Amino acid sequence: MTSPKTAAARLYVTCDLLEGAAVDLPGPQAHYLRTVLRLAPGAGLAVFNGRDGEWRARLERLDKAGGTAVAELQTRAQQGGPDVTLCFAPIKRPGIDFIAEKATELGTAVLQPVFTAHTDVTRVNVERLRANAIEAAEQCERLDVPEVRVPVSLAALLEAWPTACPLLLAAERGASGLAAPPLAAAVREAGGPPVAFLIGPEGGFAASELDDLGKLAFVHPVSLGPRILRADTAGLAALACWQSLAGDGGSPPPARTDTRP
C-alpha cells in the first residue's frame, strides 16, 4: 500500500472497475486507510486493477473488518508498459525484496526467479514478492502489477523459452568464450520489446551454464560495465538502462482527467 507520505491513497484491487462499481476493501487495506492514513467514509482514493485503468473512488464504509468504496470516475485509461522480463537468480533477503520492489518501479512486466548452479537460496516466498510488487505498483503509479512467477531451474527456463524473445544474459566476464558487448550494442542487435534479462547469483554462473547459454541463438550476452555489480544492482541497472534505450524511459509522467480527492 502507498506510504503515508503519498498525498492520496492509491490501492490495487481485484474487482472490475466501472462507474458505480462497489470496491471491496479487505481488512489489511481498510486498516491501512483507517489507522495509517486516517481516512473516513466520504474520503476519496485512487484504485486500479491492471485492466480497467485508474479510477477515483469514494469511501463508503470503513471499519475493523474491512471497507467498501464506490468507483466514480476513470482518471486514467489502461495502458501497458513494455514487455520486459527480469529473470534472476534469487538472493537472500532483503536483496530479493529490493529486486521485486525496484524492478516494479522500473517497469518490469514479469519477475521470474531462476535457480542456477551457484544459487544459494533454495526457497522463494512468491507471495511476499507479489506483495512487494503490489505495494511498489501502488506507490509508483503503475496501472498494473508485474506477474511474479514461481521459480524454475535454469534448464527448465531455457527448455520452455519463447525463442522469438531475446534473452539478454548479463555476463560480466565474458567467460567461456562468450563475447559480452555493452548493453546498448546488444539492444541495437536484439531489438524488442519483448525482451528479457538473465542475471546470475552472487557466485556468478557456472562455466558449464555459460557454455550452454552460449549455444542458444536467442541468448545475447551483455556487459553492464567494467565493475562487478551485486546481483540486485545488476538486474536493476539492466532494466534502467534498457528502459532508457528501448523502453518507456523517455515518456512523461501520467496525466489524469481528474485529480480531485
Ligand code: SAM
Ligand atoms: N562472483 C561473480 C564473479 O566474480 O564472476 C560475480 C557475480 S555478480 C555478483 C552477480 C551477477 O550479476 C552476475 O552473474 C551477472 O549476471 C551480473 N553482473 C554483475 N556485474 C556485471 C557486469 N559488469 N556486466 C554484466 N553482468 C554483471
